[in-house]
Amino acid sequence: xxxxxxxxxxxxxxxxxxxxxxxxxxxxxxxxxxxxxxxxxxxxxxxxxxxxxxxxxxxxxxxxxxxxxxxxxxxxxxxxxxxxxxxxxxxxxxxxxxxxxxxxxxxxxxxxxxxxxxxxxxxxxxxxxxxxxxxxxxxxxxxxxxxxxxxxxxxxxxxxxxxxxxxxxxxxxxxxxxxxxxxxxxxxxxxxxxxxxxxxxxxxxxxxxxxxxxxxxxxxxxxxxxxxxxxxxxxxxxxx
Amino acid sequence: xxxxxxxxxxxxxxxxxxxxxxxxxxxxxxxxxxxxxxxxxxxxxxxxxxxxxxxxxxxxxxxxxxxxxxxxxxxxxxxxxxxxxxxxxxxxxxxxxxxxxxxxxxxxxxxxxxxxxxxxxxxxxxxxxxxxxxxxxxxxxxxxxxxxxxxxxxxxxxxxxxxxxxxxxxxxxxxxxxxxxxxxxxxxxxxxxxxxxxxxxxxxxxxxxxxxxxxxxxxxxxxxxxxxxxxxxxxxxxxxxxxxxxxxxxxxxxxxxxxxxxxxxxxxxxxxxxxxxxxxx
Ligand SMILES: Nc1ncnc2c1ncn2[C@@H]1O[C@H](COP(=O)(O)OP(=O)(O)OP(=O)(O)O)[C@@H](O)[C@H]1O
Ligand SMILES: [Mg+2]
Numbered sequence: 001x002x003x004x005x006x007x008x009x010x011x012x013x014x015x016x017x018x019x020x021x022x023x024x025x026x027x028x029x030x031x032x033x034x035x036x037x038x039x040x041x042x043x044x045x046x047x048x049x050x051x052x053x054x055x056x057x058x059x060x061x062x063x064x065x066x067x068x069x070x071x072x073x074x075x076x077x078x079x080x081x082x083x084x085x086x087x088x089x090x091x092x093x094x095x096x097x098x099x100x101x102x103x104x105x106x107x108x109x110x111x112x113x114x115x116x117x118x119x120x121x122x123x124x125x126x127x128x129x130x131x132x133x134x135x136x137x138x139x140x141x142x143x144x145x146x147x148x149x150x151x152x153x154x155x156x157x158x159x160x161x162x163x164x165x166x167x168x169x170x171x172x173x174x175x176x177x178x179x180x181x182x183x184x185x186x187x188x189x190x191x192x193x194x195x196x197x198x199x200x201x202x203x204x205x206x207x208x209x210x211x212x213x214x215x216x217x218x219x220x221x222x223x224x225x226x227x228x229x230x231x232x233x234x235x236x237x238x239x240x
Numbered sequence: 241x242x243x244x245x246x247x248x249x250x251x252x253x254x255x256x257x258x259x260x261x262x263x264x265x266x267x268x269x270x271x272x273x274x275x276x277x278x279x280x281x282x283x284x285x286x287x288x289x290x291x292x293x294x295x296x297x298x299x300x301x302x303x304x305x306x307x308x309x310x311x312x313x314x315x316x317x318x319x320x321x322x323x324x325x326x327x328x329x330x331x332x333x334x335x336x337x338x339x340x341x342x343x344x345x346x347x348x349x350x351x352x353x354x355x356x357x358x359x360x361x362x363x364x365x366x367x368x369x370x371x372x373x374x375x376x377x378x379x380x381x382x383x384x385x386x387x388x389x390x391x392x393x394x395x396x397x398x399x400x401x402x403x404x405x406x407x408x409x410x411x412x413x414x415x416x417x418x419x420x421x422x423x424x425x426x427x428x429x430x431x432x433x434x435x436x437x438x439x440x441x442x443x444x445x446x447x448x449x450x451x452x453x454x455x456x457x458x459x460x461x462x463x464x465x466x467x468x469x470x471x472x473x474x475x476x477x478x479x480x481x482x483x484x485x486x487x488x489x490x491x492x493x494x495x496x497x498x499x500x501x502x503x504x505x506x507x508x509x510x511x512x513x514x515x516x517x518x519x520x521x
Contacts, residue, residue: 085421
């Protein structure tokens with residue numbers, strides 16, 4: 001049974017159709033990488049899954065519940081989906097610890113002591129144990145992005161969406177963030193990543209999806225998409 | 241494994257030069273200030289009307305006799321300010337938040353808040369003092385306040401809340417939309433997003449303009465004199481009427497300055513600190 005099912009989703013901004021009937025199923029523990037040119041609709045698809053955008057047609061199901069149902073409560077659904085953006089979006093007026101514990105405390109009703117213990121455990125696991133009391137502007141880009149991932153994890157989401165989490169980082173910092181994602185895959189987290197890091201996508205993904213102008217042109221295991229792409233548009237994107 | 245740092249001769253020489261430059265700057269600032277003050281004072285004293293002005297505006301005797309009464313009146317100004325300020329802060333933030341509500345059920349509230357800020361920012365404070373101070377008692381409503389100080393405070397609150405609400409609203413709108421998106425994506429409701437993420441950041445940004453509004457509120461407490469309570473300006477007027485000497489006004493002015501100048505310096509300090517923080521980030 002699929003954890004997430006995307007069924008014929010359309011999204012348009014004014015006259016410009018950004019998603020044109022996208023279909024996709026994601027199994028539990030599966031890691032899906034979205035690749036495609038800039039403007040192909042990767043971020044828009046992730047934002048639709050997280051209900052930050054309303055779809056114009058089609059439906060999205062999480063655990064067989066239709067989350068695009070207009071009667072569904074978006075706040076309740078977002079509790080089950082974590083998202084990390086390209087720019088870190090940490091809350092600048094809160095310490096790292098408060099950034100991480102805010103949603104567990106206020107949304108999930110976890111006691112402050114328990115939320116803090118869990119946050120410290122996550123920080124230690126990802127090599128940031130000494131940064132709990134620090135404010136985000138005192139962290140490097142890679143550290144900020146790792147905190148953003150931890151913040152999304154702290155609510156124990158069913159599904160984690162990562163939108164080009166390394167594209168604002170310089171190459172030496174990319175690896176520390178990719179390391180975090182690798183570890184999450186090992187722990188069984190279901191993830192959808194939009195990325196321009198092809199070698200990383202090949203390495204970590206169970207499924208690669210190639211988006212072109214809002215259409216899911218081709219998808220399959222990394223070896224198939226990268227080595228023997230069937231669609232001419234995929235070939236052109238990968239080999240120029 | 242850090243090596244102890246012993247300042248090199250080059251660094252010591254550099255610091256000596258910086259200190260010398262600092263001393264020169266202080267000297268230059270002092271000299272030019274003294275020259276400007278001396279010239280200004282000389283011009284005033286040499287003017288033909290000076291002896292008469294000194295007599296009517298700068299009379300030491302009049303200052304000493306009127307000062308206790310003016311000071312007592314001034315305490316009423318401070319009282320009005322202390323009551324009005326917290327009310328204005330709370331209501332101003334409330335109006336700003338109401339204007340940010342998007343759900344259709346809140347339309348009437350939102351429209352009322354917009355109408356309120358539009359209207360009350362347009363009415364001169366002095367007019368509002370008259371309208372509230374004489375209009376409300378004339379209605380002869382059961383339970384409506386009739387005491388002039390209360391009426392004055394109500395008028396000031398009505399006027400300043402509309403300004404402060406706009407200050408808060410601009411602060412709220414200056415928080416980047418990605419902050420809201422990040423909060424909502426963590427599952428926080430609209431209310432929680434405002435309470436924990438948006439408003440704390442907005443408030444930090446609007447402290448300097450808010451203090452600016454409060455400096456002007458401190459002065460405008462004198463307008464309550466129009467309704468008759470014995471605050472600083474009213475006390476000064478009484479003394480002036482008795483003696484035909486205007487020095488009591490000077491006494492009142494000095495008291496207002498004593499209150500607003502520290503506030504202005506504090507505002508500058510906060511603005512400078514905010515600018516430094518932005519520079520760091
Ligand atoms: N709020 C919006 N209003 C109008 N157009 C938008 C909006 N958001 C995105 N678009 C458009 O939708 C298209 C797809 O954008 P999207 O951000 O999904 O692309 P992307 O695949 O994530 O690209 P990138 O790799 O550069 O991040 C773009 O042409 C963009 O201009
Ligand atoms: Mg994008």
